[in-house]
Amino acid sequence: MQLTGNTILVTGGGSGIGRGLAESLHKLGNQIIISGRRTDALAETTKANPGIVPLPLDVNDPEAIRNFAARITTEYPNLNVLINNAGIMRPENLRELPNGLANSEAVITTNLLGPIRLTAALLPHLQKQQQAAIINVSSGLAFVPLPVTPTYSATKAALHSYTVSLRVQLAGTPIEVIEIIPPAVATDLTPGRIPNERMMSLEDYIEQTMQILKTQPTPSEICVEHVKFLRFAESSGNFQKALGMLSAVTL
Ligand SMILES: NC(=O)c1ccc[n+]([C@@H]2O[C@H](COP(=O)([O-])OP(=O)(O)OC[C@H]3O[C@@H](n4cnc5c(N)ncnc54)[C@H](OP(=O)(O)O)[C@@H]3O)[C@@H](O)[C@H]2O)c1
Numbered sequence: 001m002q003l004t005g006n007t008i009l010v011t012g013g014g015s016g017i018g019r020g021l022a023e024s025l026h027k028l029g030n031q032i033i034i035s036g037r038r039t040d041a042l043a044e045t046t047k048a049n050p051g052i053v054p055l056p057l058d059v060n061d062p063e064a065i066r067n068f069a070a071r072i073t074t075e076y077p078n079l080n081v082l083i084n085n086a087g088i089m090r091p092e093n094l095r096e097l098p099n100g101l102a103n104s105e106a107v108i109t110t111n112l113l114g115p116i117r118l119t120a121a122l123l124p125h126l127q128k129q130q131q132a133a134i135i136n137v138s139s140g141l142a143f144v145p146l147p148v149t150p151t152y153s154a155t156k157a158a159l160h161s162y163t164v165s166l167r168v169q170l171a172g173t174p175i176e177v178i179e180i181i182p183p184a185v186a187t188d189l190t191p192g193r194i195p196n197e198r199m200m201s202l203e204d205y206i207e208q209t210m211q212i213l214k215t216q217p218t219p220s221e222i223c224v225e226h227v228k229f230l231r232f233a234e235s236s237g238n239f240q241k242a243l244g245m246l247s248a249v250t251l
Helices: 016-027 039-048 062-075 101-126 150-169 202-214 225-231 239-247
Strands: 007-011 031-035 079-084 132-137 175-180
Touching (some): 016 039, 031 039, 132 150
Parallel strands (some): 079 132
């Protein structure tokens, strides 16, 4: 993937990892469009980065996605990169279901149906571009679950699997399919979660991720060192050890 001259949509670009990627890619000479639900977060980001464009979108709403896709491809016909970054994380106590089912369903709608619906809506347009990319933000928890967030971890495992299939189906087309696999990063993903020494700072994470993204050819999976223990836990024989460590985590 070339890292300049693109027109890039970043979902959840008003905060955290999405904002960090949007700002870094903007500085490299790309047209950036950020989306999300909170217009104040989008406005704050665009004010701090003149040239970045805000286009609000709730990825939970299928009709809004269809309308958004029609609008963005009309207003930005050169759109060639989609970064499916928007996501939510909710702790769930599975012993208390069905009280917790609303959380489970919300997490699936945002983290899994969101990227699937937006990809489907934009794929016809992306297929017409000379060079394009779909970048899905999964998680190290796709590879070893965090038991206190079972549905979150499951959506990320599913998004990883979907991304692998998408890459196979789009092989031989101008669309690259890339998976960004973050470790624990200090963001507002879980409100109230206190940053700890096991988390990467957002600044370090974005810097290292951008370095890997610049590698040519771009790796299909963007794994900073910090996430490799989880990403390769199964193949390195460390799955049970990693699961044991994550099982001790409370939120
Ligand atoms: N931080 C970590 O430790 C970590 C680790 C692995 C993976 N990740 C993944 O990284 C991605 C970004 O998370 P983050 O850590 O940067 O947290 P964050 O700051 O909370 O960012 C999440 C973004 O998603 C947007 N979003 C949530 N629901 C949405 C919806 N229905 N429609 C549109 N946008 C929505 C939010 O914007 P609005 O609220 O304005 O809609 C927000 O900007 C997520 O997919 C997350 O799962 C994070």
